[in-house]
Amino acid sequence: MSSTAGELLREAEKGTSLWQDAWIRLKKNRFAVFGLVVLVLMMLTALLTPWIAPYAYDAQNLDLGATPPSAQHWLGTDIFGRDMLTQIMYGGRVALAVGLIATSVALTIGVTWGAIAGYVGGRTDAVMMRLVDILYALPFMIFIVLLMVVFGRNIILLFLAIGAVEWLTMARIMRGQVQSLRQQEFVEAAVSLGLPARTIIRRHLIPNALGPIIVYTTLTIPSVMLLEAFLSFLGLGIQPPQTSWGLLISYGAETMEEYPWLLIYPGMALTLTLFSLNFLGDGLRDALDVRGSKD
Amino acid sequence: MGRFITFRLLQAVPVILAVITVTFFLVRVAPGGPFDSEKAVLPEVKAALEAQYRLDLPLFQQYVAYLGDLAQGDFGPSFKYPGRSVNELIEAGLLVTAELGLYALLIATLIGGVAGIFASLKPNTDQDYVPMTLAMIGICMPTFLLGPLLVLIFGIRLEWLPVTGWGDIPGDKILPSISLGAAYAAYIARLSRAGMLEVLSQDYIRTARAKGLPERQVVLKHALRGGLLPVVAFLGPAFAGLLAGSFVVETIFQIPGLGRFYVQAAFNRDYTMILGTTVFLSTLIVLFNLLSDVLAASLNPRLRHQFHTGGMP
């Protein structure tokens, strides 16, 4: 008799292999795998750039000027004689750095905000989400431009501005997740077992909400990168002598009639990266079977 | 429905107020004033100018005075262009930007919507992969990249289309509208595909098929309404995004629109112009979001029911 009960308890302890299942599904998605491969290559390149870039990032050759792709300069040179391949590689470093840092900021704020609002509910939730709604409705593009123009080109401000825009969506998603999870059985079980709220949030809610969090993080990174490129394009982000793909594209756009490669290669780099990240994010979303913030 | 609209309008007020306030103080806090870049002027002249524009008053008083003017619909005089009011300038730029935004939205909705529906009918086949990959490229290629590329290919190399101006040469509205609308077409394609797929897997679609209806009727009559709901809900934020992002396209194609005025105003520290444009655009955006929510609600009978009963499902 106690064997039945013991058997039951042992069965209960075996968790579901959600992650293994998801990994298998992910591998089958060709686009997602492509995205993952590109991402890994990109990260490796970015990390190793100072060692593997053919030229120093500020090496100019004014006599040379802009030249099309050749044996010494695989992707050509810009009007200052700088090697485009090097420029693009360094731009990649910047893009990745901004992407990861700003996203982490957005993630931390957003997840915490959303988890608290979703779990506590009631008036606190109403107030917290009302704030999010108001902030969401503000045309941030406009504010960011304003900020950047007005306060000058400060890289810290850049991160803050970008993070400030992105955390809102994360908060909304997290709150939706927490709300729906909260009504589920195991949370009620945890509550009736007498666990404190802090523990429940940390040990039960967040791991279960991990799916959507991972997906939206993967999708936020390209969003952030795009934002940075955009600001740099406007001249409001990364400043020379640092490079950014946005900067490169803006130079390229100016001179594209005579030197189209200055526009095309950085453009391809940016598009390819965003492409890969988005496909990866989509693939993760399918693999983890995550829907949007439904009720 | 009336209750819903009133409620949302009331909600919009604090938002707009917040926008006005934050912008107002932000701009003032920044270093540099509107008259600093003028060639050196005598201090008395500068003081007189500042008095004329109320810049000598304490900041808070300026704020209140501005609110008062706003209530009467007066955005004040432009600092940069003496003799012209912000209202005039906004009006001039608005027509252009609105038209640009509208074309872009039309392109985005039609192309995106159709592509997405098409893809959803045969998921995971080429009919699905091709449009969706194109859509992904559209999302991943920012407007500031796509615009120049289009100019390069169609304007410079092929010389098919003009690359500057708006309304001056026939066909000069095509490239800017496409550049602006492309990214949104991509988003809408994905949204409509997802929405349609979701609906097509519903039980009531099976019921429709069990009634022997032709597939076309099943898709168009039964699936479309539910499937396109996310697209309709997106239209508001989409138009808002279009408005806010129009200045890139306006800059690239040299279109005299509101966006371009805004960026110039920001660089020139033209306070009233900045404020005016920001407030105006924000209000438009808020209104558009409201409109799109109302539209979405009217398409979904369940939500409509909720509004009649004041929120109780």
Place this chain on the structure above:
Amino acid sequence: MALLEVSDLAVSFVTRNGVNRAVDGISFTVESGQITAIIGESGSGKSVSCYSMLGLIPMPPGRIDSGVANFDGQDLLAMSEAELRRIRGRDIAMIFQDPMTCLNPFLRIGDQMIEPLVYHQGTSRKDALARAEALLDEVGIRDPGRRLNGYPHELSGGMRQRVMIAMALINEPRLLIADEPTTALDVTIQAQILELIANLQRDRDIGVIFISHDLAVVADIADQIAVMQNGKIVERGDRRAIFDHAAHPYTQKLLAAIPSGSKQGSAGDPETLISVRNLKTWFGQGENVVKAVDDVSFDIHRGEVLGLVGESGSGKSTIGRSILRLVPVTGGSIDFDGIELTQTAGSELKQLRRRMQTRVSVADAVQQLKDDVGLARSAVRKYPHEFSGGQRQRIAIGRALATRPEFVVADEPVSALDVTIQAQILELMQELSREYGLTMLFVSHDLAVVRHLADRIIVLYHGKIVEQGDGSTLFESPQNAYTQQLLSAIPGRQLIA
């Protein structure tokens, strides 16, 4: 000639994990003027067989391996999609399990109903609407004219199912296929719908295929019964034959699994563990207040299983959650072993909670099952998990008992599970409750199940107690009209003890 003659039908699903033979060579006939029931648990192939005949299974991954399905002399399986479409909705109509999701929420009821008429017969819209209104009246919808202009969400589950039935019959089909039409409905509504189907069938003298996982449900209306297991028909016969002398062991197992009889002679400890007085749990305020539990008083004795029976909206789940303090109580008192629950909070409540355990409930299991049953639309990779519902339930029970609580609230622990699994779980719960000396509050809408397990039963209606007593008394001589209604609604009462 029989209305429908199926021979050697075999359907497989080709997936990445291999080929799954869902229907393994079955043959049966359906006569006009009779109700033929196909009974089987999930995964038996009962739904797949009928869907595949009408071309409602996506092919791929579905594949018809063999078979002939002669409807009116023509082989359905050999028809083109266009030909099949002409038959669907006109000669053969279907109704499905979940009326909530089977009607298009975005279209008016009238618009949806007239589609088969307009499309197949070219009827004018005006005439079609008139016909629809007449049918709505016939199936028992009040004020049919107004309903035609309304939307599905305005109707209750039972009413929606009636609309589905009316919609199916609008073209006067000769064969009606009903796939679990009452599984999602409350017991009393189920009884009404069963009666409706039987009457309509008789009036029109059509053939009906009634698919169900529950043998008891068809006990009153089926003329012929075919029992399926693992894609094969294991037994076939008329109603009497099956219920009185079933030959195949699986059929016997199904029959045995039908809960019957009251629990005998376990009076339990007369000592009271939980005492509920004047409990009120209300939601909302003002004119929108919902009185889920409205002044309810009862005791639960130590070591006993108290059954709480009621239909949806009766408040039974809310009582359980109120006792466990998972919802705020509006009024009244709950005494747990001398401690007043409504007054405790914070750490004291936490301590208490360790002695009680939350409902062993089925939200997840039901979802899984719904996916299993909704074969035509769900991904086929879910198909093989026939018994996952039962598995999950066992795990849930294990978790609930892990802390050795004194008191357990079991809320619908076996609804929507296959009959044999249901029987297993019930047995398990009985064993465990005896072994651990558990006090249990067993909440369910299924009177037959509750009677089987509970020492005493309380019947709830709209938040109030209408009757209580022990199993046998309640069943043999119910006092209250509602209890009598519930009892008479239990399908198959005549044939099963």
